[in-house]
Amino acid sequence: MKILHTADWHIGKQLHKYPLEEDHRLFLDWLGDLIEERRIDLLLVAGDVFDTAFPSSAALTLYYRFLQRLIGCRCRVVITGGNHDSPGVLNAPREILRHMDVRIVGCATDDCADSLLIFDDLNLAIAAVPYLRDVDLRRSVSGQSYDDRSEAIRQGIRQHYQRHLDLHQAQYRGLTLFGMGHLYVQGATVSDSEREIHAVGGLAAFSCDHFPEGFDYLALGHIHKPQKLSERVRYSGSPLPLSFSERHDPKYLLELTLESDKPVQVEVLPTPRLRELRTFTGSLDEVWESLQAFQAQGTLEALLELNVVEPTFDPQKSVRFDLLLREFEKADFRIIKPRLTFENRLKEADELFSVGTDIEDLTPREVFLRRLAAEQLDEPTQALLLEAFEELLTEVDEAHSFPPQT
Structure with missing residues (x-):
C-alpha cells in the first residue's frame, strides 16, 4: 500500500x-x-x-x-x-x-x-x-x-x-x-x-x-x-x-x-521547480549590474526581491532606485519586493518597516510581531502578550468563519 x-x-x-x-x-x-x-x-x-x-x-x-x-x-x-x-x-x-x-x-x-x-x-x-x-x-x-x-x-x-x-x-x-x-x-x-x-x-x-x-x-x-x-x-x-x-x-x-x-x-x-525566486542584495550599483546580467529560468516568470543598502541617506539614491524599478518593468522577470535602506538612518517609530515595504503586504500577526520586537520586554512578557494576541486573532477569525444565522 x-x-x-x-x-x-x-x-x-x-x-x-x-x-x-x-x-x-x-x-x-x-x-x-x-x-x-x-x-x-x-x-x-x-x-x-x-x-x-x-x-x-x-x-x-x-x-x-x-x-x-x-x-x-x-x-x-x-x-x-x-x-x-x-x-x-x-x-x-x-x-x-x-x-x-x-x-x-x-x-x-x-x-x-x-x-x-x-x-x-x-x-x-x-x-x-x-x-x-x-x-x-x-x-x-x-x-x-x-x-x-x-x-x-x-x-x-x-x-x-x-x-x-x-x-x-x-x-x-x-x-x-x-x-x-x-x-x-x-x-x-x-x-x-x-x-x-x-x-x-x-x-x-x-x-x-x-x-x-x-x-x-x-x-x-x-x-x-x-x-x-x-x-x-x-x-x-x-x-x-x-x-x-x-x-x-x-x-x-x-x-x-x-x-x-x-x-x-x-x-x-x-516536486517540480516551476518558478525561480531570487534575492539580490548590495549597493544600488551592484544590484543594477546583477539585474542586467540575470538570466531567468523556470516554466513561470521569475520573481525577484531587491535589498538595496546604501551607507548614508541621499535623496538622489531614492530617485535612482525608482528609476531602476522602471528600467526593469518590461524584463522577463518581475520585481515584487523592492527595498531600499540607509544604514545611518535612525529607526524611529514610523520606520518600523523598511523602505519599500507596504504594511498591506504584512499580516496582522507580522505587524504585531514587529511592534513587539521594538519594545524592550523580557521573554516571558513577550510570550504572554503574543499568546493573548493569538487568542484575540483566533476569536476574530472564527467570528468571520462562522457568520451569524439569519
Missing part, C-alpha cells in the same frame, strides 16, 4: 500581492499525474489547504477540480484543517465529498470517533487531527502563571492524541495507526514566512516525546521546511516555495509504503 504525505498547499497564496494561482494549478496537475502513475492508495493533506479563511472562487475551483480528477483513480483522500483554513469552508461539502472517497476533518470535536478514520481494506486507521485551537485544549484560569498555561496546552495536545490511541487500542487494535497534525513541534526549523509560529503548540514547547507511543507514523503540517524529527514524526513541508526565504529549501512529498510486518518505508518525491 502506498500513501502520500503532503501539507501546506496554501492555495490562493499571494507573494507580496503577486498571485501564485498558476503555480498551484501546475502543481495540482502534476500531483494528479503522480497519483495515477505511482498508483497511490491514500493521500494525506495535513492542513493549510488554503491560504486564507475565505478563499477566492479561483482558489476553490482549483481545489475542487483536483478532487474531481481523483474520481475513479482508486485513491482515497484525508484532509485536515490548518490554522489558515476556515473549518466551515472545509467541512461544508464533506458529506458530498465522502461519496468521492474524500474525508474532511476541518476542526476538532468532542468525540474523537469523528476523526479516527477507519480503512479496513487498507488495514489502516488514521487519527486525522486538525489544527488544535487554544479553546480546544484548555480554558484560562485567573491567576495561572505562564508556565501553568503552557503545561495545560502541552497536556491538552497529548491527551487529544491519547484519546485517539485509546479508541484504536479498544476497537481497532489490529490496524496500523497513523496520526496527522498541524502544529509546531519543538526543534523544527522555520522559514521567514513562519516566524510568527509560536501559537498553540509553540508556546507550550511541545516536542516529539510528548506524542504518546503507539503511532506507526505521524504526518505533520504547519512548517514549510520539510524535516524529519524522528523515525516516526515528519513534516512534509510545503510543495511550493511560499516566501523568498524558502527559495533554497528542498520541496517534496513523502511516499509511505506499508508492507506486512515491516516498518513504514519513506521515499522522498521532489
